[in-house]
Amino acid sequence: GDSWGIFAFLCAALCNLPALPALNCTEEPGAGRCIQQTYDLTRYLEHQLRTLAGTYLNYLGPPFNEPDFNPPRLARAERVPSATVDLDLWRGLTDNARLAANYRAYSRLLCYLRALDGTAGTAELRHRLGHFCSSLQGLVLSIAGVMSSLGYPLPAGPPVPPGTSVASNDFLKKMDDFWLLKELQTWLWRSAKDFNRLKKKVPPAVVTLRLEARGF
Amino acid sequence: DSHIQYERVGADVTMKCGSMDWDAAVTWTANGTDIDESHLNGSYLILKNVNLTQSGQYSCYEGSSWHLKYQTYLRVGTPPKEPLLMCRSNNYPKGFYCSWHLPTPTSIPNSFNISVIHGTKEMVCEKDVFLKNRCHIRYIQLFSTVKYKVTLTVTNALGKNSTSLTFDEFTIVKPDPPESVVAKPVPNNPRRLEVSWQNPSSWPDPESFPLKFFLRYRPLILDQWQHVELSDGTSHTITDAYAGKEYIIQVAAKDNDIGTWSDWSVAVHATPWTEEPKHLTTEAQITETTSASTSSFMPPPTTKICDKGAVVGSGAVAARWTAGLVLAAYGVLFI
Numbered sequence: 001g002d003s004w005g006i007f008a009f010l011c012a013a014l015c016n017l018p019a020l021p022a023l024n025c026t027e028e029p030g031a032g033r034c035i036q037q038t039y040d041l042t043r044y045l046e047h048q049l050r051t052l053a054g055t056y057l058n059y060l061g062p063p064f065n066e067p068d069f070n071p072p073r074l075a076r077a078e079r080v081p082s083a084t085v086d087l088d089l090w091r092g093l094t095d096n097a098r099l100a101a102n103y104r105a106y107s108r109l110l111c112y113l114r115a116l117d118g119t120a121g122t123a124e125l126r127h128r129l130g131h132f133c134s135s136l137q138g139l140v141l142s143i144a145g146v147m148s149s150l151g152y153p154l155p156a157g158p159p160v161p162p163g164t165s166v167a168s169n170d171f172l173k174k175m176d177d178f179w180l181l182k183e184l185q186t187w188l189w190r191s192a193k194d195f196n197r198l199k200k201k202v203p204p205a206v207v208t209l210r211l212e213a214r215g216f
Numbered sequence: 217d218s219h220i221q222y223e224r225v226g227a228d229v230t231m232k233c234g235s236m237d238w239d240a241a242v243t244w245t246a247n248g249t250d251i252d253e254s255h256l257n258g259s260y261l262i263l264k265n266v267n268l269t270q271s272g273q274y275s276c277y278e279g280s281s282w283h284l285k286y287q288t289y290l291r292v293g294t295p296p297k298e299p300l301l302m303c304r305s306n307n308y309p310k311g312f313y314c315s316w317h318l319p320t321p322t323s324i325p326n327s328f329n330i331s332v333i334h335g336t337k338e339m340v341c342e343k344d345v346f347l348k349n350r351c352h353i354r355y356i357q358l359f360s361t362v363k364y365k366v367t368l369t370v371t372n373a374l375g376k377n378s379t380s381l382t383f384d385e386f387t388i389v390k391p392d393p394p395e396s397v398v399a400k401p402v403p404n405n406p407r408r409l410e411v412s413w414q415n416p417s418s419w420p421d422p423e424s425f426p427l428k429f430f431l432r433y434r435p436l437i438l439d440q441w442q443h444v445e446l447s448d449g450t451s452h453t454i455t456d457a458y459a460g461k462e463y464i465i466q467v468a469a470k471d472n473d474i475g476t477w478s479d480w481s482v483a484v485h486a487t488p489w490t491e492e493p494k495h496l497t498t499e500a501q502i503t504e505t506t507s508a509s510t511s512s513f514m515p516p517p518t519t520k521i522c523d524k525g526a527v528v529g530s531g532a533v534a535a536r537w538t539a540g541l542v543l544a545a546y547g548v549l550f551i
Binding site for chain 2: 043046068070072073082083084085086087090091179182183186187189190192193196197200
């Protein structure tokens with residue numbers, strides 16, 4: 001069922017790919033449409049990430065690609081912004097705070113992902129990472145568009161540049177990569193919920209997906 | 217002084233008559249029935265290759281005085297096999313529950329111990345009020361990157377066994393099926409059925425965590441289901457039903473973004489609206505018979521179809537006969 005929506009968005013996204021960075025929500029018919037598009041984009045990215053993460057973790061090798069791998073969180077990994085939040089706190093976020101948290105998170109995640117780009121294994125993998133980064137950049141810009149259409153200021157300051165703290169050994173570097181992908185995945189799950197809430201609050205152009213399939 | 221003794225199926229059991237000497241004269245009973253001397257070795261009772269039917273109360277009496285010297289309750293059973301454990305969140309984002317059972321019964325009492333670890337923290341799993349093989353966890357944090365590890369250990373007098381599950385918060389989300397599914401025909405629409413349902417009552421926050429739905433329907437006479445996926449709303453109108461055929465309809469739910477589909481809801485049956493057959497009195501009025509107007513139709517006696525010998529004479533008679541034929545035909549159809 002999900003794949004139809006993803007496919008539909010994929011087509012739209014591919015057709016509009018050159019235009020994606022130029023998404024300007026103030027000209028579009030209202031913030032509602034923008035929120036819907038941002039929501040669709042998080043779903044598309046989450047879908048893409050599943051395959052990308054699988055390939056990248058295989059490149060990292062065991063134990064990172066084992067399904068049960070459940071390492072403790074080391075303090076150094078905290079520099080990657082976490083989606084984890086107290087339930088009541090999350091519920092009580094204002095629209096501005098909610099959007100800002102998303103914007104900050106993806107801006108930083110994008111930076112770290114870009115740093116991965118140059119060192120990753122095969123050319124194929126690097127190409128896929130590059131494509132994902134472009135899409136992720138689209139998401140950051142999309143969120144910015146929603147914020148400006150609602151009259152919120154963009155969070156100040158450039159994201160903290162990565163690479164300032166280099167992992168002391170190969171294994172720790174791989175751990176960092178593992179956590180980066182984990183946080184990215186969790187953020188995409190969270191963003192779907194964030195944008196669901198925003199959809200309800202802002203007068204929407206609600207897109208109802210109705211799919212009919214005979215003889216399943 | 218009686219106690220309980222647990223033994224494995226297939227084991228050989230030797231029961232001593234308390235502090236009595238080996239060569240003392242005793243009588244053993246099983247559930248009050250005397251046991252044959254062939255099972256005795258001196259004053260010891262030997263049970264070889266025990267089975268479940270041999271569970272019961274065993275008593276040993278001194279030969280002549282018939283004093284009760286020893287009593288034990290024998291319970292034959294098996295050590296536990298690896299238990300089956302499942303965890304599910306049907307009330308996201310409140311928490312999840314875990315439920316377990318043994319694949320085969322052990323025939324003796326078992327105790328269960330469950331532990332839930334999230335990162336470095338051990339979480340409390342609250343026992344379910346009604347079900348003894350279920351417990352509930354409440355989420356403290358949402359959107360966690362750290363997995364949950366649930367370990368269940370089952371122990372009985374003959375052994376222990378355990379199993380573990382490790383999962384992410386999002387993967388175990390599975391709502392309960394939609395409730396109050398209702399399907400009704402739509403008046404004046406022979407190919408439509410209006411279906412409506414409600415969010416499962418266990419889903420705490422459909423506003424922030426909306427559900428999407430999957431509807432399937434088929435006429436009873438066919439095996440092939442038709443499907444519709446709906447990302448919004450709790451109702452749908454089927455517009456391609458076969459006229460006059462009874463349908464079976466079910467709905468399933470899923471969180472919009474995460475987890476898996478619920479089980480199918482209870483099935484409802486409905487038949488699309490069909491046109492009522494027209495009343496005969498209207499036809500009678502249109503063709504202007506002379507018969508008295510009553511609610512039930514009576515063909516005029518001069519126009520029986522079986523009256524083949526009826527003479528077709530004057531035109532008036534012929535006209536009445538034709539009209540009668542038409543009316544009689546209707547009469548035959550509706551009786």
